[in-house]
Amino acid sequence: MSNQTLILLIVSGIIALLLALFQYVYKSKNSKLRAILIPLRFIAIFATLVLLINPKFEAVSYYEEKPNLVVAIDNSESVSYLKQAEKAKSFFESILSNKALEDKFNIETFSFGSDVTSVDSLNFVESQSNLSRFFKNYNELYKGITSPLLLITDGNQTIGNDYQYAVNKKQPIFPVILGDTTTFSDLRISQVNVNRYAYLKNRFPVEAIVNYSGNTEVLAKLNIRSGNSIVFSKNIKLSPSKTSEIVNTNLNATSVGVKTYRVELAPLDNEKNTINNYKNFAVEVIDQKTNIAIVAETIHPDLGALKKSIESNEQRSVSILNPKEFIAQDKDFQLVIVYQPNTNFKLAFDKISDQKLNTFTIAGASTDWNFLNANQPYFTQEITNQTEDYQPILNANYGTFIVNNITFDNYPPLRSEFGSVTFSVPEETLLYKTINGLITDETLLSTFEADNQKHAFLNGDGIWRWRAQCHLDTESFEDFDNIIGKLVQYLSSNKKRNRLNLDYKSFYNQNENIVISAQYFNKNYEFDADANLEITYRNKETNVSRTLPFLLKNASYVVDLSSITPGDYVFTVKSNDEPISASGVFKILAYNVEQQFLNADVTKLQAIATSTNGKPYFIDQANSVAEDLINDERFATIQKSKRSVIPLIDYKYLLGLIALALSLEWFIRKYNGLI
Structure with missing residues (x-):
């Protein structure tokens, strides 16, 4: 409270007292009730003047702020493929049920695959892993707040930037590694680079990157097949000192349409993971540019x-x-x-x-x-x-x-x-x-x-x-x-405009989002937001068909077919209100990127733990995680104070005091015949 306000309050008190004395000493001759009426009148006048001055008081409150513990779990398919799903779920539940951790931290949970979500249920079926997106969200959400990260993952990322360079080094990270350091001899095709389109009667380049992990020298044979025919073959020699090789070739584009190929490596004896020994790719051959x-x-x-x-x-x-x-x-x-x-x-x-x-x-x-x-x-x-x-x-x-x-x-x-x-x-x-x-x-x-x-x-x-x-x-x-x-x-294009237009690709990889979009116009070629569209698609090999409705999204209709199995499909989109339809074909190439890994990425997870002053744990040795977090003095509960300025006019009881004083004064005067 300032000195000026204090002076005003003193002056208000003097004025209130003088007015009360003037009313009941100078003007009134009844001395019996003065001892009661003067204080009541003083209180009413002084409280009113105080409200007009409205002095402000500082209030200080104290509260405790616990640090956050962010628990993020990998919900991608690679976790179940590495046979770590039950261990991961059990450990995750043990952390959430730990009373001592709950007392020390505000525990917040997330799961991640291709995107980041809160944890509703864990099924380990996400088709992609994007740890860099998780770290981007984590860094933004907990910027400047003490929030250590307990990261339950195998560390294998399939899309996004390298997460090793996305971590915030001010927040300690404690990776719980879903896997072990056991190594096996393994051949794999890590990547196939090819253009999406080729031109008829031309040759198009194909680049395959082959990797090897093992302790002995091996001779591998790489084939590229088109159907049952081998269109390219090469022997590759790999060893512990030469763990990769890039194979380049050019293939002929002989006919128009989508052509599928398979790059494959003959498996080693007793090779544990043979799924990563092959990869399918496709090229659409066109005859003009x-x-x-x-x-x-x-x-x-x-x-x-x-x-x-x-x-x-x-x-x-x-x-x-x-x-x-x-x-x-x-x-x-x-x-x-x-x-x-x-x-x-x-x-x-x-x-x-x-x-x-x-x-x-x-x-x-x-x-x-x-x-x-x-x-x-x-x-x-x-x-x-x-x-x-x-x-x-x-x-x-x-x-x-x-x-x-x-x-x-x-x-x-x-x-x-x-x-x-x-x-x-x-x-x-x-x-x-x-x-x-x-x-x-x-x-x-x-x-x-x-x-x-x-x-x-x-x-x-x-x-x-x-x-x-x-x-x-x-x-x-x-x-x-x-x-x-x-x-x-x-x-x-100079094609005539159609009332039903489709937007889709001629082929997709299995892990892509397979979304087909459509636009429907009325007879005046105005977008119709009330159309009733549906798609019927059929697998050419199994002859299984299914019909789904389109959903309106902005100025188009969309349907998501990401869950369907690899194969060749024909489809028809039609309106249920008018006899208008459009058809097409697409192909889904079999490739499960989450099944390409044989081990957890131990090296990278250990590196991010070291760079952030955290500590890595293997899932089989994770019993001490909770105890280490509880005993870590960096994550102490902090007492904070909150200073707030409260104006006196916010105190409603002062108005009640004024009303009570005036009411009692009126009642006493009325009872004694002074009114």
């Missing part, structure tokens, strides 16, 4: 980002040309990307118009809008000679093609001309502009069709930042490359 021209006069990072994004699909080839080179080219282009045009693009625009080419126009801070407005009839930009930064927001009702897995939240802004754009043809906006979080009706990215041509218009430069942001958010360029790929696929 989509040619795309990027016409630009300036050097800009956007050009490289667009080229990499488009060519992430091997079916497409991108040529970056200046306007003069484009005019001289006689190559057949299915799409022309016009980047920040100016007056030097006049003949290029004439060629595009004469050949009826589809276009993707990208404008920005260097665009000559007087030229662009005059040399195409589809849109007009208001010219202000000022630029502005615009952030994107996705139009969830966009229906020209399917947009999945990307929201554009928190994406960097693009720079373009300030002012509105007016379209002279019907357009559909994929991205709107936002300024400082305010959504505008102005288009940032639109598509439209006119004169039997398809066009897109992006009103901003700096798209390379979006590709970089995508990688920061997801550790992959895939989501951004997918949406650019779908935009390019739409623009480079």
Whole structure:
């Protein structure tokens, strides 16, 4: 309480006393009741003045804060494959039921596979292990809070970045290793690298990485089969000093379609794990390539980002040309990307118009809008000679093609001309502009069709930042490359638009997310959010079929088939409201990545324990884990104080005191005939 407040309270007390004395000493001659009425009047007046002054008091409370103990358990299939599931579950339950641990720590539990979840039940059936994602979430959630980690895992990661470099060294990690250090002689194909697409009558490269663990020299034979035929064979000599070899070859693409192959190693005598001795892969053979021209006069990072994004699909080839080179080219282009045009693009625009080419126009801070407005009839930009930064927001009702897995939240802004754009043809906006979080009706990215041509218009430069942001958010360029790929696929095709469109791959690996997307339009080609779609798929080998409904997600319908077994499938998607359907085929390649491991990754788990001042334990020696954690003086309960300032007006009993004093005063005066 400040000195000023204290003075005001003293003055208030003096005023209240003087007023009470004035009322019952100077004004009243009844001396019998003064001893009672003066205090009551003093209390009422003084308490009222105190409420007006509203002094504030500091209150200090003390509480104890226990450290967190984060218990994370690996719920992937490799745990059960290594025959550690029962031991892991038993140890996990023993930690949760330990009363001494519960008294010392706030115990928080998680399980992880391809994602991180709270523990509902443990079944050890997750098809992927992503420890780096778990560590990323753990580091963010417990930043600056004492939270040692008890990590129950075999340490075998199948997707994500190397988790050894993702740990927070300020938090001690205690790995409980599901496995042992026993080693066995083992041959394995750790990786097969091959392009997804090949071209008819060409040769495509295949790279197989073979690894060996063992104490003797061995001679292994590697075969690549197509059906029952061996298309490549090689003998490999491996030893304790030479534990790996990279095998390269080129295979012929003789016919169009999805071609499956099997890379296999002849197993060693008494080899314990033979599942990792083979791996299937597939190549889709196509007979043509989509040619795309990027016409630009300036050097800009956007050009490289667009080229990499488009060519992430091997079916497409991108040529970056200046306007003069484009005019001289006689190559057949299915799409022309016009980047920040100016007056030097006049003949290029004439060629595009004469050949009826589809276009993707990208404008920005260097665009000559007087030229662009005059040399195409589809849109007009208001010219202000000022630029502005615009952030994107996705139009969830966009229906020209399917947009999945990307929201554009928190994406960097693009720079373009300030002012509105007016379209002279019907357009559909994929991205709107936002300024400082305010959504505008102005288009940032639109598509439209006119004169039997398809066009897109992006009103901003700096798209390379979006590709970089995508990688920061997801550790992959895939989501951004997918949406650019779908935009390019739409623009480079002159097929008539269908009311039912499907989005799927021709083949999947067994551990992939197998998701089929569909879009359904009404007769006016407007997206129908009330459609009743279902898919019927059939395994060609077993002839077993199943029907599932589609679920609405944003502006598309999706169905997840990730649980189905490997094989060749045919499917039909149909509407239950109208006689409209579409069919397709896909293949699922057998490959269980979680069954490729023979041992726990002991070395890496021991390394993260050492680097974080933790301690590793093997599951068979884990009885002392709880005792060590309880006796570790680094994890002591901390007493903390909380200081809060409380205004007196919050004390409701003071109002009650005023009401009580005034009521008693009135009653006494009334009873004695003074009123």
